[in-house]
Amino acid sequence: MNRNTRAGLSPRLRMAADLIRPGAVVVDVGTDHAYLPVYLVENGLCPRVIALDSKTGPLANARATVTARGLEQKIELRLSDGLDGVEPGEADDIVIAGLGGQMTVEILRRALWLKDGAKQVVLQPMTHAEDVRRFLCGNSFTILTETACFDEGRSYICICARYEAGSAVTYRAAYCYYGELPSRSDGAARDWLAKQLRRLKKQALGLRAEGIAGERLEQIETAIDELTEVLGDRQTESGKTV
DSSP states (O other): OOSSBTTBOOHHHHHHHTTSOTTOOEEEETOTTTHHHHHHHHTTSOSOEEEEESSHHHHHHHHHHHHHHTOTTTEEEEEOSTTTTOOGGGOSEEEEESSOHHHHHHHHHHOGGGOOTTOEEEEEOSSOHHHHHHHHHHTTEEEEEEEEEEETTEEEEEEEEEEOTTOOOEEOGGGGGTTTGGGOOSHHHHHHHHHHHHHHHHHHHHHHHTTOOSHHHHHHHHHHHHHHHHHHHSOOOOSEEO
């Protein structure tokens, strides 16, 4: 039996589901087989879900799942490039899970209507999470929380954020590389941060070998120092200050 069935979601998708507000109308971007929408509706967490995919194949898979569950009245399927096929007032919570960080940012950038304090975004970038955090922090979104989990031996993270115009929150320059994860003590968060630290060390080594200096290298080196301290002490204060 596929683990994304009535019995429950995979840990990665369950982590995203746990950040969705109960009772919210949800948009699931890149729904694939519509496992997340089905879970949300069948468990009474959300009254309605708009499930999007940019390709007809995955959308057909999603339709098969929804039809098999008899949920056509509660889960609407749409062929859409990112959030282009959604109107501003149609949803409360937006989930973008399983895409790369750069693609996630492009989807957010095109949907200006997300700059609404009543809406919440739940983001699960598979790569380049720093790009996602950098976009959020640079566009007046406050990162409310971040979570992590293991799924088939690999660590994944999820970012929950909301637009807050005029917010007094500022961030350290290196914050985009680790976000709110240092405040967590669970093994999945530490594993993800440790992998990030290794990746940053490799990047810094490459930049130095090429003789490239400047703001980017400085931020990476600062993040390396802060992550080394976090992982060594098992505790740190948040990168967020007010």
